[in-house]
Amino acid sequence: MKSKKVWHKGVQFSAEVAPFVSRMSLVDDHRESLLRLQGVWDSLALLGQMSGAAADMGGTRSAFQALSGTLLDSLARRLLDNCVSRLRGKAQVAIDILVRNLFERTADVGFLAADGPLREHVTLCADPQATPEQQAASRAALEARFRAYVAKYSVYDDIVVLSPQGRVLARLDRSVADAAPCSDPLIAAALRPGTPFVESHGALDVLGGRTSLVYASAVGSASGAGGVLCLSFRLADEMRGVFRQLLRQQETGDRTVLVLRDKEGRVLQSSDRWQIPLGAELPPVDRNQRLVFAGRDYLAVATEATGYEGYCGPGWSALALLPVEHAFGTAAHEDDELQQDFAALAAGLDTRELFDAELRGIPLEAARIQRDLQRSLWNGKLRSRLQPDGNGEFAVTLLNEVERTGQQLRQVFEQAIGNLQNSALAAVFDEVLFHARLAIDIMDRNLYERANDVRWWALDASLQQALQKASQGDAAAAQREAELVLRRINGLYTVYSLLLVFDRTGRVVAVSDPAQAPHHLGRQLDEAWVAKALALRDRERYVVSPHEASGLYAGRPSYVYATSLPSPGDANAVVGGLAIVFDGQAQFAAMLGDALPQRSGATGLFLTRSGRIVSSSDEERWPVGATGPLSAELLGKLVAGESRSIELAIDGTVHAAGLSLSAGYREYRRGAAPAAEDVIAVVLQALGPRLPASAQDDDASGFLAPQAQVKGGKHIDIASFSVAGRALGLPADAVLEALMAPRLVALPNAPGALVGMIEHRDRMLPVIDIGLLLGEPACGGDSLVLVCRTPSDQAMALRVQALGQVFSVAPEQIHPSPTRTGAAGPTRLVRGSGAGMLSLLDMESLWAGTAAAAPLLDQEDEAGVLLLPQ
Structure with a gap:
């Protein structure tokens, strides 16, 4: 079903672009140029009809007008599509990057909620026999542990432990006073059996009343659920980084506004709080991708999260908005150097796979109309020779003006088509650059988590205690206890192929995957990163292997992150190391797929x-x-x-x-x-x-007619054309008219250049392909055909590639050819105003060669109708 059209300043546009056309200066510039030239054309056509000096150009004018509408509409839709595509890409990336980040938070809260010292503190706080001094000392130690965790993960601004009644048991940010017991529903939700985590966004009194995105999970104790762990995520800080990365406003002058919205459509975060403030309730985006807010029109695209590892986030969405007045004003066409680069690239490419059928068809249709116009003018100039003196001269002058106007129309079309192609190419280059930035940003964020994970987990007291038992000779207990922790962690963090711990000699003590245990338990690791990891004493340091094949990853290349495990009783002593094997093959492929x-x-x-x-x-x-x-x-x-x-x-x-x-x-x-x-x-x-280079060349020869040196009124009119880049011509009185690719009737067993017959004014005429006659490639089925007559009144047709000029020269300007007679008979030469040379063909020789090759062609009845064999 075709889109409904809407009139705008004399041109019909598709309904989806009509609201934005007035803002598209590029479209408006071309519209004005085309309408102005069509007005000139109308005046010339009217003058020609009134004087009888020129042929009716109404058909060509109508074709140009129709194509003008198609061209302008296509250009407008391309500009809109490119803009919407960029907005959609930014919005989709904004929400998907956030969801990838939040997926890691769901794992963090589950890992930290099972931390040994944290669970011990919760149990102690629930013990009525514990003294305030014991609880205070335990709290201080746990808060120091929180600081160690957050030193590796700067994505959290607070960590709070609550009792089931909402009382603060410990917290990272001591600048916030412990308020009255928290009554937020997230406590009950987190304590509900079978709930791995709860995510909640809103104002929490336990955070001093500020709004935050919180991840909560139940903390077990000796008697069951002893409390709730809450991780407060730096949402505003994270989104500022996402917005800055996607918009790069200082570099590009991008006026886009990116917004994060909740399920109800309220603005949670905004890249420009002056335009779109926090808490604002935005109206829905209409079907034309338009949104009106605070009296301002925006082009807008809303996107939902695609999800990551089955997690889709809190149900939020991203919205990209661009003020309509800025949406179409900073396109590639405004950069002249870039436009020239794209024009040169498009001219040398077969872009059928890149451009849609309509965009590919516009220049073809424009070329067809231009060829038809050129043919009409060429025929008109031939006819003008038959008019009385004065009228003929006036007709030529008028036709030259029509031709000049047609050339100007063609230039506007070529420029507009060039802008269309440039716009399409610019969109592709912008797209690949944007998505390359996205891919590396996703990778950086992902590997950031890996570098932090290995240091987080090295703080796990259970792993430290297990490795201490291994150093004391109890390998079985060490393996059993460490595997429980490693399996639990690997179940939360699914981006790893394997987690393992090794002792101070580099021997593998335990692994997270039972299926891989037979291959790795007891294995002596001798990779360079092992010794480097065991040498670490700074808890903020880690090592990473080169991206290379690893026996820990079935011989496939990936990264292995590692660090040392400190002794439970002495932070400066090492009991072994922790290594995490990134599932690089699957995860990198997923990153590229998302990007x-x-x-x-x-x-x-x-x-x-x-x-x-x-x-x-x-x-x-x-x-x-x-x-x-x-x-x-x-x-x-x-x-x-x-x-x-x-x-x-x-x-x-x-x-x-x-x-x-x-x-x-x-x-x-x-x-x-x-x-x-x-x-x-x-x-x-x-x-x-x-x-190929030949496909980029125009059929025209580039020959420029010489200035006529007419003496005593004597002159010869020449009708020129080109074949395979060669300038050729015939005496104008030998050419009746040019036809656009008439239907060709094949002639069985026809020799050489005789390619068939055409019907012309109730006569059948033989057609000679001049390209084949001259030993060049055939002119092709969509070429022009010249209807000609020899001095002896024999009619025939010549197939050529492009028409040239109809011009006059003095007899002295025609010179004999220094070469031997060719397939087209004897030729004469006319030197052009430049360096080019035109070969003037001989009609009698052309006919003689044709008739000799096919004797039946010279048999005509009394009415002059060519006889064909039955």
Whole structure:
């Protein structure tokens, strides 16, 4: 079903773009140019009809008008689609990055709620025999432990432990006074049996009345559920980072506003609180992607979370808004240098896979109309020779003005089509750059969690005590106790293939996966990272292996994070180490899958500086460990946080490539020195194969007619045309008219260049393909056909590629050819006003060669009708 059209200033636009057309200066500029030139055309056509000096151009004018509407509507829809696509991408990324982050929080609260010292403190607080001094000392020790945890995870601004009655038992932020017992429903919800965690957003009195996103979980004690652990997440801080990464307003001048909304549509976070304040209730986005708020029109896109590992977050959504007055004013067409680059790229590409059918069809239709116009004008100039002196001269002058107006129309069309193609290409290059930044941002955030996890879990007292037993010779007890902890953790954090602990000699004591235990228990680890981990004494430090094949990951490449386990009684002593094996193959593939644009032909890669592939969304073509499509020289020049888009040819196909080098996230790798293991995200989008050089050339020869040197009124009129880039011509009195690709009747067993017959004014005429006659490729079925007559009054047709000029020269300007007679008979030469040369063909020779090849062609009845064999 076709979209309903809406009139706007004399042009019909699709209903979805009509509300925005007045804001699209590019569309309006082209509309005004086209309408102005069509007005000139109308005046010329009227003058020609009144004088009888020119043919009726009404059909061509109507075709141009119809195509003008299609072109302007297509341009408007392309601008709108590009803008909406960018907004949708930003909104989707904003909510999905947040949900990925919050998924880690659901695991954190479950891990920390099972912490041994935390459970002991809760039990102590519930013990009526415990003294206030004992409880105070236990609380101080637990709060110090909280500070150690948060030193690794800066995503929390408070950790609070509550009794089942809501009394504060311990907290990280001591600047908040312990208020009256908390009565928030999240306590009862967290204590409900079978509830792994509760997430709640709102104002909590236990947090001093401030609004926060809190994750809560029950804390067990010797007598059952002894309390509730609450982790207060830095939501505002996290969203500021997300907004800053996605908008990059200082670099790009982006006017987009990103908003996080709750289930009821209230604004929780905003990138611009002056435009969209917190707590505002925004109206729904209408079907035209428009939203009106505070008297201002916005282009708007709302997105829900796609989910991560089955978790979809608190049910929130993201909204991207762009004031309509800024939505279409900063496009690629305003950068002249960039426009030239895109124009050159589009001219040399087969973009049928990139542009939709309508966009591909517009330049073809414009070329068809232009060829039809050129043919009409060419025919008109031929006819003008038959008019009386004065009228003929006036007709030529009028036709030249029509031709000039047609050329101006063509230039506007070409410019508008160029803007369409540039807009489409700019959207692709913007897209791959945006998604490369997204891929590396997701990776940085993910590996940030890995670097923190290993240090968090090394603080687990149960693991420390288990390894101490191993050092004392009780290996069985150490294995049993450590495995219980490792399995519980691995069940919460599903991004790991294996967790393991090893003793001070590097021998594996316990693993998280029973299925892998036979392969690893008792194994002596000799990788370089093992000794480095055991040497650590700073609880804030960790080591990570190079991305390489590991026996802990079935011989596949991945990262292993490790740190030392301190002795329970002496923080400066080490009882062993903890290693976590990242499930790199699956997780990196998931990151790339989440980051790729929703466009066919897109590929994502993670590469090292040397160009080695860390992960690939197309492992069949780009397997992990192989060398990627980008040179080490290019990758080695990138600096931390740098992003760029480039044009890249791979196996004959041109790609738009977005590159982004890791800059780290929060404390993770911020300011790290360049290293061979730095990771670059690459997003590739196939644009199409390069066109052969011949396909990029125009059929026209570029020949410019010379200035006529007419003496004594003598002159020769020449009708010029081109074939395979060669300028050719015939005496104008030998050409009756040019036809647009008439239906061709095949002639069985026809020789050489005789390609068939056409019907013309009740006669059948032979058709000679001039390209074949001259030993060039055939002119093709959609070429022009010239109806000609020899001096002896024999009619025939010549198939050519493009029409040239109809011009006059003095006899002295025609020179004999220095070469031998060719397939087209003897030729003469006319030198152009530039360096070009035109070959003037001989009609009698053309006919003689045709008739000799097919004798039946010269048999006509008394009425002059060509006789065909039965």
